[in-house]
Amino acid sequence: MTAGLPVLLRLALRRDRIMLPVWLYALVASVAGTAVSLRQLYPSQGSRDNLALSVNANASLRALYGPLYDTHSLGALTSWRMLAIGPVMIALLSQLLVTRHTRAEEESGRLELVAAGAVDRRAPLTAALITAGSAGLAIAAAVLALLLGLGQDAAGSLAFALVFPAVGLLFAGLTAVTAQVTQTARAANGLAGAALGAAFLLRAVGDAAGSGGPSWIGWLSPLSWAARVRPYGGDHWWALGLLLAAAGVEIAAAYLLLARRDLGGGLLPQRPGPATAGAELGRPLGLAWRLQRAALRAWAAGLIVFGFVLGGVSKGLRQLINDTPETAQILARLGGTTGAVDSYLSTCMTFLAMAVAVYAVQTVLRLREEETGGRAEPVLATAVGRLSWAGGHLLYPLLGTVVLLEAGALAMGLGTGAVLGDTGGWIGRLLAAGLVQAPAVWLFAAAGTALFGLRPQWTTGVWGLLGLLLLISFLGPTLNAGHWLLDLSPFTHVPRLPGGALHAAPLLWLSLLSGLLAAAGLLGLRRRDLG
Structure with missing residues (x-):
């Protein structure tokens, strides 16, 4: 040994x-x-x-x-x-x-x-x-x-x-x-x-x-x-x-x-696949779906349970704040601006978005795994172009994150409505709260794409960036950190829904920055050697 x-x-x-x-x-x-x-x-x-x-x-x-x-x-x-x-x-x-x-x-x-x-x-x-x-x-x-x-x-x-x-x-x-x-x-x-x-x-x-x-x-x-x-x-x-x-x-x-x-x-036997591949596997998008679908389904199931539990706690939170008003102070810094329950749910949506950011980084890193594992080269040796291959995978941090955010928000709305009533109203408000988190999540996926295309050996460094910014988002408000530090996290700039005001400008800036980073990564992918 x-x-x-x-x-x-x-x-x-x-x-x-x-x-x-x-x-x-x-x-x-x-x-x-x-x-x-x-x-x-x-x-x-x-x-x-x-x-x-x-x-x-x-x-x-x-x-x-x-x-x-x-x-x-x-x-x-x-x-x-x-x-x-x-x-x-x-x-x-x-x-x-x-x-x-x-x-x-x-x-x-x-x-x-x-x-x-x-x-x-x-x-x-x-x-x-x-x-x-x-x-x-x-x-x-x-x-x-x-x-x-x-x-x-x-x-x-x-x-x-x-x-x-x-x-x-x-x-x-x-x-x-x-x-x-x-x-x-x-x-x-x-x-x-x-x-x-x-x-x-x-x-x-x-x-x-x-x-x-x-x-x-x-x-x-x-x-x-x-x-x-x-x-x-x-x-x-x-x-x-x-x-x-x-x-x-x-x-x-x-x-x-x-x-x-x-x-x-x-020790577990591998399930044999079909003798011939389906027609969808002949296209980059179909191949990406085959590789990414299990992770998307597992994340969706977990976030649905997570969202429902967080929503169901909202009634107990109201009682906690009535008995211990000191709790409202920290929730006001973490979440929305109107009402304890709104502040709590806004905080929960931020935590949900942080979890989805982990999924976004994970899906982008699948590109690097395919490259280093030698599986990308046979695909690109065919008529499939690099951008088509990468685009099929990047569709999941772009749209898959929205699916996960909305799935968690829907479950949170159901849980909140089950204990507070007005289920339809809570679902609508929380679906909007989940949607506005998407640009902040995209920024992490775009950073991973930029590293993959420009400095592939540093691609896993996006985990360190994610951990640092999540730590700032998680602990910064409770420690009364300065605005300069909190502003480093993209989640700081997302409108605090439900309860806060909706501002389009930060969402547009986050989306634009994500697009520029992703474009830089794809341009670098076209110019560099594989492996």
Whole structure:
């Protein structure tokens, strides 16, 4: 297992030298921003107690954030708020790392070349797991230092910090298993992502049920185990042990499966395709649809569920604001300008657009994957031109993002109408709110297109740009950042609907800038060598 491991581990860390610091900064900054904003919003014990009463008495708020167990310290509030999203973020990071260094390498053929040397077959998987585990420990160390610097209890801070590597290792082990049973990186990520989505849903259902319903459902989710660590509110170390034990079982299963399959193959049989290709695959647009449709459908399903849940929480938000008016202050900075519910829904639409921006970047990067994987060259060797080939793929970040925004907005309108009434009115307002987010999302896709055409070796750098601007959009308003910093994010310039005024000028400028960047990328694609 150790033959070749040090070299592969150094290689993995070198390849991730940009991505890992960005994720580390994002997670630690999220914890810091959450702590600062909560200290401003709930400075007194009375306001914190009112918050706990409102959250624990409202099923929709428990589904979104989980129950609030303790209010006697800033650390307790911070851990409650971050354990709703932090474990999901570290789980995503772990999944990406393991897939990137195992199944993706195997799919590209590079792992076969590596295995031809003096390298143990288990070394690549071991290097990927160590990389994921090291990332979790680095985040834990930074979070622990931050909380101790804020004067929080050492035991509670340690318990909270250790949740990150424990959850990360568990989902790293899960992804290691999916990488053995599938033959493509996309399929491995898809299975692991579906498991993460199911875990989030089970956690939400279990927390919403509370003591008066089937709360046992939450125990089926490892994300619920993470919340039951209860930092600063009991410090249940056994819950951390449960996470680590499950991770150990998954990792052991991954090694067993690795020993029972051929290199390049998977345990799940591949479905044979038709003997002859359909007529639509003879055109660039048809080929692009065949390659992009699975991702579009999966994103649409996830955003529909996400939008409906966010809309359903709106009634609980009104109660929360009535009981704790401090919450309205931060919502006014994040969202619209008229009414607490409008502010909340405007904020939700911004978060929805941020998620769609990830899809937009993902679809643009498919062009680079096709090029580096050697699949673009046979297509372009025919009568298909470069612009036609690229245009077929770019149709999805252009129109597919609109479909996703409207699907999420429609679901949000249905959820809001179900709890507040006037379903038709809410649907119409939120569909408009989703549509105005499209130019901001297009800008990220255009930036990726420009890098792909002009500097293809830098194409993946668009992830760093996306992460930085999303971090500004997410944390900037809660930290009262200056306008010069907030203006760097395209989402700052989008009209705050529902509730705000509709201004066409920023939408036109964002669309024009996106068009110029995309045109520059396509022009560069025509002039450069492939590969």
